[in-house]
Amino acid sequence: MDNALRLLTDEQMRTFIAEGFLILNTDFSKTFHDQLLEKLNHVYQNEGNPGNNLLPRVRELQKVFDHPVVKGALTSVLGPDFMLHAHRHGHYNNSPKPGGWHKDSYWGYYRTRNLRPWWxxxxxxxxxxxxxxxPTGIMPGTQYYGSRTFESDECAGEATAKGAAGTFALIHYDIWHRSTANTAGLDRYMLKFEFMRTQAPVAPTWDNRNPEWVTPAAFSTPILPHEALWRDTWNWMSGRSTPEDAGYAETDGDIVTLLEQLRGSSEEGRVRAADQLALLGGKTAAAGAVPALAQALEDPFEPVAINAAYGLARLGDAGVSALLQALRHESKQVARSAAYGLTAAGEQxxxxxxxxxxxxREETVALAVFALGELQDKAASALPSLIRLLNGSSEAVRRVVVEALGTIGDPGIDSVVALAKSLKDEDVQVRFMTGLSLCKLGAKAEAALPELIEAMEDENRYVRAHAAEALYYIGTPQASAALLDFLRSSRWCPTTTPASTFYP
Incomplete structure (x- = not known):
């Protein structure tokens, strides 16, 4: 097997951005998969689902994540320093009934989902x-919608991860998916692992040949157009993340006709009109597009609102003003769409x-924090205000603040001290999000070592895991020594089971 990373091509990356998934294949031998299945059957039949201990209990799986196709795909989407999350699950399915459509949670709590692929x-x-x-069913293009935009459980356009042994689906964390019906009456395993980006992109990490966004040549199924959003994501992943250097090509269009379509009865027509207005950018400023797009933020069909938000992001002060006003809207969906637009608006x-x-209003504050976090180094001036929010704010606000502190510019000692203190927050979700932020800060978070070492004794498994990961990413001699001490005392033996406690 060739060990060189198989990075994604430009076309594969464009497809991932637009559709939210790729179906890829490894080239392991039949013998490898036969042995892997034998081990899975033994574990599940004799011990039950190993849950988060799936990888140490079935050691052969590490070869999967070392495979150049798997590692290359993850490097392409999440960067070379991606993190394998402590939560993983082996799904066993022999049900003749399909599962329900859903997005995976973030371990039991709500958070504003990233449109850009952090996960x-x-x-x-x-x-x-x-x-x-x-096989797993996936609804293409739905990673950008908080609401379910399709009505029937049996939907036209559903993609499936069917294929030979070694097939895998690489998906945007927030895409709508489900298990499909197993009508064969045979055992079916799907092994699910989660990954997180630890660094914002500064350059393409896939096999990039063309720096500009080009709409994919073909889709697996018809999906709604989000060209402005797709271009923003492509540019962000390429290290270009401001409207000024976004490289948007002006498109031809009759603005009056587009504004009429934006107010029409066709959902698809409104989506396309909002997207075209977004692509026209500054040309629409003098044609009444700002109030029309601001009104479209309230469209009950979420894809329209998303395109309107990205259109307003490109319309200067007037567009940003409209988005800031919508951020305070009583509708969570409207306010969330506005927050996404503000992340694309840049420093203004x-x-x-x-x-x-x-x-x-708590929702307004939490969404403002989210957008500032997505603006990264451009939001460095907001750090003192964000740190102050950790004192006296609700759990929901504190959770998003500690996450933002891991992405905004050069954190400085004040941010690290604030995060170190948050490792002792009474809310467990604040604590484990703090650990993930410290992973992103890497060596800059060395001042938090005492608190991280203490957090490895936390009652929550994810707080402990994230603290250990943070020590790994900090990587200094003291951090590595503390991590080694933790791993030595919590060493897992993959062959020790209730049926084999000591021998052989």
């Missing part, structure tokens, strides 16, 4: 999985978002 999942199939064996949104941190 991804791999769903690996260790056996031949034809359609009748119940920072002052207004910082002012929104003083709102008495």
């Amino acid at each position: 991804a999942m791999i769903m690996y199939f260790p056996q031949d999985t034809p359609l009748e064996l119940g 949104a920072v002052d207004g978002l910082t002012e929104a941190l003083q709102s008495e």
